[in-house]
Amino acid sequence: MSKPARLSGFPEWLPAERLVENHVIDILRRTFELHGYAPLHTRAVEPLSRLAKNGEIDKEIFTVGRLSAGEAESKNPLGLHFDLTVPLARFVTENAGRLDFPFKRYQIQPVWRGERPQDGRFREFIQADIDVIGDGALPEHYETEVALVIAKAFEALRPLGLPPATILVNNRRLIEGFARGAGLEDVPAVLRSLDKLDKIGPDRVHELLLAEAGADDRQARLCLALAAIESEDDGFVEQVRALGVSHPMLDEGLEQLARLVRAAAERAPGTVRAQLKIARGLDYYTGTVYETVLHGHEDLGSVASGGRYDSLASLGSRTFPGVGFSLGLSRLLSRLIGPEGLRASRKVPAAVLVAVTDEESRPAADRAADALRARGIPAEVSPDAAKFGKQIKYADRRGIPFVWFPGTGLAGEVKDIRSGEQSGADAGSWEPPAEDLWPRVVGGAPSHPVGRQ
Amino acid sequence: MSKPARLSGFPEWLPAERLVENHVIDILRRTFELHGYAPLHTRAVEPLSRLAKNGEIDKEIFTVGRLSAGEAESKNPLGLHFDLTVPLARFVTENAGRLDFPFKRYQIQPVWRGERPQDGRFREFIQADIDVIGDGALPEHYETEVALVIAKAFEALRPLGLPPATILVNNRRLIEGFARGAGLEDVPAVLRSLDKLDKIGPDRVHELLLAEAGADDRQARLCLALAAIESEDDGFVEQVRALGVSHPMLDEGLEQLARLVRAAAERAPGTVRAQLKIARGLDYYTGTVYETVLHGHEDLGSVASGGRYDSLASLGSRTFPGVGFSLGLSRLLSRLIGPEGLRASRKVPAAVLVAVTDEESRPAADRAADALRARGIPAEVSPDAAKFGKQIKYADRRGIPFVWFPGTGLAGEVKDIRSGEQSGADAGSWEPPAEDLWPRVVGGAPSHPVGRQ
Incomplete structure (x- = not known):
């Protein structure tokens, strides 16, 4: 292409x-x-x-x-x-x-x-x-x-x-x-002239009223006096x-x-x-x-x-x-919207990236992600079984706050990649803080969740 | 027009x-x-x-x-x-x-x-x-x-x-x-022929494979055998x-x-x-x-x-x-979607129609409606101060379940027009049943609220 x-x-x-x-x-x-x-x-x-x-x-x-x-x-x-x-x-x-x-x-x-x-x-x-x-x-x-x-x-x-x-x-x-x-x-001509006030200023509107609306000086002044109120x-x-x-x-x-x-x-x-x-x-x-x-x-x-x-x-x-x-x-x-204005707190909806240890254990990662989603927690699964450091980088680049490391069944470890804190958790019950659940709109005043509740 | x-x-x-x-x-x-x-x-x-x-x-x-x-x-x-x-x-x-x-x-x-x-x-x-x-x-x-x-x-x-x-x-x-x-x-011709299977049936696809994909009888049979799997x-x-x-x-x-x-x-x-x-x-x-x-x-x-x-x-x-x-x-x-299928439980978002006793008291009706909306209850105010029977009909025609009759301040009476039940209520605290808050999708299996939560 x-x-x-x-x-x-x-x-x-x-x-x-x-x-x-x-x-x-x-x-x-x-x-x-x-x-x-x-x-x-x-x-x-x-x-x-x-x-x-x-x-x-x-x-x-x-x-x-x-x-x-x-x-x-x-x-x-x-x-x-x-x-x-x-x-x-x-x-x-x-x-x-x-x-x-x-x-x-x-x-x-x-x-x-x-x-x-x-x-x-x-x-x-x-x-x-x-x-x-x-x-x-x-x-x-x-x-x-x-x-x-x-x-x-x-x-x-x-x-x-x-x-x-x-x-x-x-x-x-x-x-x-x-x-x-x-x-x-000629009311349409009067409206058209007055509509330009902010763009061209009163002097030129005055001229327009004379030239296009058939106004004399007094009438043009009256119109401009009205428009100033x-x-x-x-x-x-x-x-x-x-x-x-x-x-x-x-x-x-x-x-x-x-x-x-x-x-x-x-x-x-x-x-x-x-x-x-x-x-x-x-x-x-x-x-x-x-x-x-x-x-x-x-x-x-x-x-x-x-x-x-x-x-x-x-x-x-x-x-x-x-x-x-x-x-x-x-x-x-x-x-x-923009770097100085409103933006989303992260680039993707996911609150959690589920890491993949090796491709053979991808089904376990999928199960953990499905358990989170079933409870309304947006999650994606790592694209590949790269080194964990690289998988954390994947999350970090997108602003995903949590990385989940699957263990046995739904048990695992969850890491807040902002603080580095990591602890054991169960994908069937763990909840992220409410403010991390969905991307928020930030950049203006207090931030607000972007996703639906 | x-x-x-x-x-x-x-x-x-x-x-x-x-x-x-x-x-x-x-x-x-x-x-x-x-x-x-x-x-x-x-x-x-x-x-x-x-x-x-x-x-x-x-x-x-x-x-x-x-x-x-x-x-x-x-x-x-x-x-x-x-x-x-x-x-x-x-x-x-x-x-x-x-x-x-x-x-x-x-x-x-x-x-x-x-x-x-x-x-x-x-x-x-x-x-x-x-x-x-x-x-x-x-x-x-x-x-x-x-x-x-x-x-x-x-x-x-x-x-x-x-x-x-x-x-x-x-x-x-x-x-x-x-x-x-x-x-x-000629693989594209094979694909095009097989794509028509549901529309024209195996006999005519057989003919197509012969005529357009350059197949002989054995090849066409093989393709159709594949497609049947x-x-x-x-x-x-x-x-x-x-x-x-x-x-x-x-x-x-x-x-x-x-x-x-x-x-x-x-x-x-x-x-x-x-x-x-x-x-x-x-x-x-x-x-x-x-x-x-x-x-x-x-x-x-x-x-x-x-x-x-x-x-x-x-x-x-x-x-x-x-x-x-x-x-x-x-x-x-x-x-x-349709009369026999999915439809909304009402035609408008409003759960409540606030009645208007006379045009002079419209501000009181507006205040009651605003108090309901401030708590997330969709409400509209009656278009005119017609007889209450006519205002109830307005709600009924749209499927709005509740009519609010303003009294002093935020106090009033609320009528469920389906049951005819009417009781005193305060617009600052009254809540409709959760299933009436937003229009629901009905007509299929169990109904689901249409509005955002």
Whole structure:
């Protein structure tokens, strides 16, 4: 086989890093399931027509075909999903008769985008999504719920050494009402301009508003003044009112956002913050929008984003409004996993390496290993009957803490290769210390076991 | 959105079915990790050149492109992997300097094949693989190990109601040596013909051997006599010898297979069976080959297959021989999940629905739910303050066993909606019975909790 060339934008973890990723996925699953979200896994491909936005196929979409495509396939070309929201909308309309609404699901899968790869941006990456979908209507309190579930997920990751996260909220109707109240009609252009604030700064956004949103100087100043407002409580309402813009849709957006911020502050003070510059690029959002920043990693951008969408899915006149979050797992872990960050306490699951004296006695080593595994202790057997020193080195290189030397039956000797301590033990009853049973995630704060219990 | 059309060959589970699939995946993960296999997750795409077999791109391969592909991409076209073995070989050569050998890994991911969809055959399906890769050499005992780990995995699934599984083994060198000893030189054609035995029967395989492998009547009879041999112990050796064919490679294959069958019988009697008709289509196998049949589901074909491959991966003169298994998770579950088979005891993770008296008191309901979740009890809060009868119906439809009626603080009443029994309880201390905590897999034999512990 020829020399391998890495594919840019398609990162892969070494097994010791994948141990950490699996552990993080397990924590997310548990958090989502504790809140009643059911698991979903959708196919990787969708008809290209479904992946199109406003009838146009985005250049970032990966198409899927076959060298010898049949007629049916040529008529219905496929692409890889670029998020988990579009597949969800399709799944809901396809299975509406078999689902119970409101439908709460989580989904942790790879998605694909043909973007230019850069720090934290990949072409294949794992997203962890939660959404609540209603049939016809969806109560507003779910907008608080999804934000707090995501906050709980980040909280559950804190013991691994994750910094605190803040969920930033805004409301599309608030921005749209404000823009209209200020006399601006091209709302998408206003949103697009404000969305660039963090990247290009207020002066250049001011220019953009003039050039692309048809704003005059006063209107651009007003938009930038709005975008500068933020508060942990509903204090933002007064600040917006002070700008002197009024519109019924603005009132509606202010009230919605105030209710969300108050409800969140009551249940989880300090978690959610109104920040009126949050715009979100995706045009299917119709109300509340969310972003999430990790303290000290603000440059990474949002690690969990989402919003309310009222018209993503429908069957004839029947609509399925929804609200949800996408947590960028790969982006998060690209920053956190590494020699200076999170890593597994060992490279393999095994807590014990069973040594082999000679190949004739391998069955005895296998029996000892099986006895340990039967009691939930991960074990592997030495690849060969090399000198014990070499077998200990095999364990040491992988971080396996214990080496077992089989004796008669299940009796043997067990050596903690870190301390060098060795003592007699029985494979039918010996237990490693609980903290050594499974690899742990280390490198951040207190370490946590990686394996399942 | 237009009316959805299902894509043939891309099955998706409803959440209650995905709960079962997740539970099965957890059992496989635990089994593999208990045996020291480390997790790996590779990207979905590979360069087409790597997916080619003998320089030819199979028609079944899905290609991946972009509408606006850059020059670099056009020069290096991509495809979706059709198995997890080719990506493993590529990963090993790419990361040889960072891995410890023998390298033991498991991998549970979707793969894609543009086959004609039929019962148990899909275009996107999940495989669960284990492999051991050596650097230069790989001891033969790993051929026994991987078979017994897969046997353990099926054994671990038995309590869910899975029938027993038998692992069928053969050896490529045995067949090749036998064919050569019988005077047949086109060994691939012999393998291809024998591989069709179960599908078309001995008479038509006889014809095939004549027409395509250049066999005369005596040679074809010999091959069919070989293919009819099977035994649970090393008795097959005598039966092959009795056919009067001899060749050094046949001796070698017979000895290898006999050692494997004996070692497996010693550790796990009745699990592994020599069956000399097993050929395996994939041409990278060089020694032992495996298939697995589920008792009573023989028509489904092999649910876990694999073998030894000595030359799949190499870096210059450095080779990485391996041995492994692919368990066809989707194929297995397509047969087992369903109204008559395995299903989750409820459709959602929540054990408790917290009722809402009126929207003003929703915060009290949220507090009760949070108190339950903090102690690991999955709970959701009622979507609205409908009449309690309607809220109980909400729980009933999803199979949620308990409804919580909040009182003052964390005090409340909890109702088991199956028995109708209701009593006072505190959300800070009440526990559901252990068997109700998480959804269980039911429908087969004794039921098992689906959630993580």
